[in-house]
Amino acid sequence: MAADTGAASSKSDSLPPLQAQSVPVTPLRQNCTILSDGTGHAVVVDPGGDVDHLLSLLHGREVEAILLTHGHFDHVGGATALQRALSERQGRHVPILGPDEGDDFLLESAARQGASLGLEGMENVRPDRYLRHGETLNLMGHEIDVLHVPGHTPGHVVFHDRRAKRVLTGDTLFRGTVGRTDLPYGNGEELLSHIHQRLFTLPEETVVLPGHGLPSTIGEEKRYNPFFQ
Template structure:
């Protein structure tokens, strides 16, 4: 069974999630946007073995500590989809633009594509390519535990911005309605910022989608 802890990091308060498999104690860190030392302490307190870093998309506030943590734990970075390469290539410029500590450009060890799976211990995550907020955005969903980590695609009563480079509003709405909502109303999701919700609640109540 999967367990998780959500840790908001940096002044942007993005949700970084530590997820782990109870039976193996193996863990992954999803979207470590910054504050690497805080995340290391959380992992240590939970006594977990980090085996992967997972990224939903290439924006600085979701990847800022990814390379540092991957190097520290000697693990690979998975995701996003390769269309977000341009964002990872300009991380140093993003740091200057947003006043973040310097982050060097990097590439993940594995780009992810729609329909692939990622395992963390005995937990299986389906990878869903959900472009719109960024062209290479992916979502990780654990169907067994009915929980998804959706990055900046969907929020509680809101949706991801599409005014960044290569954002596309129509693609975003299509991703949400055609790829996420059909997975079931009872799927809980952890957004990139803010409180959790369910696909069912957002399908019925989200003012940007009804």
């Protein structure tokens, strides 16, 4: 998968790497991530809920986009409300990008997914654009690679920042475990094979920021994650 790990462009090489702040949201403590360039610009990944809290953290910052890894409510349930509030605050439409189109049925049922666990206020999501494996987003002048890692959900994508040596893995790869695949549309073999092909081929020092729990690195997970021993 050389295309996934190719050299960084000269443009983003000249900038300091993006910073990442994890903000646990919803009762499921999902790690929403705020990426910042240090000059007042930001991108929000997986705003599952707690939108008022996110808006206060983002005060004074210009949000370029909202990115989604997959369609589960704890990752997307606050995206529509956040988009609405930020677009009004900033006076321009803030796009929702992702996940892969295979998760459309989940985005269309996010409110119902939340309600089934007693969580009110989750909203369905209609992204401005679905993302595809192998494309590179240019956000805040930085390149973010999109990798499709299905198995937890059909349309799950992860976001790899080569310059910052960081990958946002959503519910694919966690510290010491992997995402659940027991839902009707899950596929355990597919998840493990895609982690092998598309995540374990990244540089070992790459920091893994998962959708739940503590960070890790690609090297640590290759060596110690029990699913791959």
